[in-house]
Amino acid sequence: MSTTAIVVIAVLVALVLWYVVTYNRFVGLRNEVKNAFAQIDVQLKRRYDLIPNLVEVARGYMQHERETLEAVAAARSNAVTAAQQARANPADGGALMALAGAEGVLGAGLGRLMALSEAYPELKADREMQRLSEEIASTENRIGFARQAYNDTVLAFNTATEEFPSNIVATLNRFPSLPMLQSTTSEQERQAPQVRFGQ
Template sequence: MKAMSPGLIIGIVAVLLVILLVVWFVSAFNRLVRLRNQVRASWAQTDVQLKRRHDLIPNLVETVRGYADHERATFEAVAQARTAAMSAQGVAGASAAENALTSALGRIFALAEAYPQLQANQNFLALQSELATTEDKIAYARQFYNTAVQSLNNAVESLPTNLVAGATGFRTAEFFEAAGAERGPVQVRF
């Protein structure tokens, strides 16, 4: 039996190391792709819930307007905040616009407290319930999105995956921040 030369052994070890490095690189890259796609998918679900909220608002405003038509400034503030939220770009823009919309909606609900007959209106109660349900879904979608962002950001910023991320253009994603009032459970009281 013929012994392998030291040069051949070094060559085999070098080839095996290159193969292992390529396998690791591909594995790390594929993990980053999965994480990025999870962030995109979770943002799409968040966006669906935000659009649902945007669609409920005109009905809510019209119902309240029937009882308090003289409160035009409040209705206009809600309409402007809704328009800004619908046209917001990016996570940071959506976050700021949605926080402004939440504040404007708070004024509508505060206004509704002054009208007992509105509080007894079945249409208003149904819209209030639907909006509360939607707010819960938004909170869950935001949490799911932020968890996906955290996973991606951890991978992009941690060794050794950050080497692959830097070489292939992966970047951290933005969190979808909630307004101070939204950080707890959403409760609409009448």
């Protein structure tokens, strides 16, 4: 066998090994993204399970706020449906955007419910309402951390799909860039409150 043939075979073997390693890296990263989304899903399910109890406790005190309570229940139902669709395919950008939108509506509804509960001292003092409020706040923090972990994992995956030469393997095997989860709070909610003295 000539030296040229040995060099050609060695280059081909190196290319095949590189391709296999790169492909396996994409598979591993994709599975990490799925796992990261599953962690978000666990926390969302926990919140979805807490909300009906919260609404029922509030309903006993807030008979005049029926519209708000029904809006929270409807928003929860829409969010559960959106989460099921996103769970079926966490790589579907449309499903993730629909989930983010549904979560935004649910978050706004919960915010209104909590703000209204301030006007009902008996409700604020109710032990079950306090416990549920604390659990929801704790769950919201967990959801935030899980979203951050998800976005970090998606960033690693997307970087690998865009870097040369691994982008060749990504293109050949249809590993598309994945969308990151955006905050579900509105611009107005994100802004820091303005503090003014001496006016």
